[in-house]
Amino acid sequence: MQNANHKTMELFLKKQGNLAPQRYKYSELKKMTKSFNDRLGKGGYGSVYKAKSRDGRLLAVKILNESKNNGEEFMNEVASISRTSHVNIVSLVGFCFDGPKRALVYEYMPNGSLDKFVYDTSLSGRLGWEKLFEIALGIARGLEYLHRGCSMRILHFDIKPHNILLDKDFQPKISDFGLAKLCPDRASVISMSGTRGTIGYIALEVFCRNFGEVSHKSDVYSYGMMVLEIVGERKNSDSGVGRSSELYFPHWIYKRLERNGDREGFDGIDDDDDECRLVKRKLTIVGLWCIQTDPKDRPSMSRVVEMLEGKLESLQIPPKPYLSSPPREVAIASFSESSSML
Structure with missing residues (x-):
């Protein structure tokens, strides 16, 4: 079942083509977040951590729970936000699909949520x-x-x-x-x-x-x-x-x-x-x-x-x-x- 889900998501990401944002390895996210040291928030989906890219840009990394409905939320986010470009829509910088690890990388919002x-x-x-x-x-x-x-x-x-x-x-x-x-x-x-x-x-x-x-x-x-x-x-x-x-x-x-x-x-x-x-x-x-x-x-x-x-x-x-x-x-x-x- 896990193998089938993995193939489904790989096929989905392939179909996104040029729309798909940058793909990160889990090890890269671990470095960017300093081993997930600074947690910004937590919800039913998982946790969000503050991160910094190689060029010094601040980012927010959303680590999804591994049991979250076979990746449906992950695919929804990648498919939806990859198609958007608007000043009032958060930007998806990249994602991680590395074995059982799934994560989404966003622009960092310093004032948090409303x-x-x-x-x-x-x-x-x-x-x-x-x-x-x-x-x-x-x-x-x-x-x-x-x-x-x-x-x-x-x-x-x-x-x-x-x-x-x-x-x-x-x-x-x-x-x-x-x-x-x-x-x-x-x-x-x-x-x-x-x-x-x-x-x-x-x-x-x-x-x-x-x-x-x-x-x-x-x-x-x-x-x-x-x-x-x-x-x-x-x-x-x-x-x-x-x-x-x-x-x-x-x-x-x-x-x-x-x-x-x-x-x-x-x-x-x-x-x-x-x-x-x-x-x-x-x-x-x-x-x-x-x-x-x-x-x-x-x-x-x-x-x-x-x-x-x-x-x-x-x-x-x-x-x-x-x-x-x-x-x-x-x-x-x-x-x-x-x-x-x-």
Whole structure:
């Protein structure tokens, strides 16, 4: 079985041709990371280490768990990112496929991931709302590129603050394409078995096809939930309304928006700066449009970019979403039933 998987991946890499980035030996990565001395992060996929190339360039090396679904995540990342070139998409410098060892080598992002700036108000306050707005807009442009600007449409399926990296200037870059789906015919709707994504950011149609068809609009939902987290400065599972709080987080956000009716400001925040209030209101309206229950009611990422770049007074407040992510106990059950899909 292991030998068959090895042949499958070698064939896959051969098919990538000139698109495939530089190939490293595991021994080279060990030298570049000083025997994996400086770990930047850890997740279900494995660990990420700081590295330095021969020419002195700083890199991030992602070592994948050897048991990670026969290399599916590895192939997804290489296939997806090799086809991209955008200021808001992380660059894949190279990879390692050396016996049982698999790794991905990325450009190094000195400011880490967005999640720490969203959930730590002292850090988000240091950035300021103008910069947070620029970050939200940059992510939207990156997703628009994945959906429309690539030679092949790419659906990410795991947009969340943890997967948004920030460079030295806090410019956002979408990362972690392990769950991505490539659409060769640029199809809007895709066929997909099982569920993929992170609880709290997964659109309802990805859990249950009765809510609609899985498409690029599923990424729009995840983006919208992330934007609302930026506005609320907290996780969508931490809105203080109990263990099934994913159901209520958008309602909590919506009520904050409703308090001012048609006025331009945004009640319930401590900012004295009117500009901050307007930025929060715009992000809130756009975020709520993105998480509409019916995928057909959500804007495309191109429209999202237009809304963010346009005037606040031109935006209509969307209908209150009557559902958001499935309750945690339902989500966990779904993941248990289809654990092989990731």
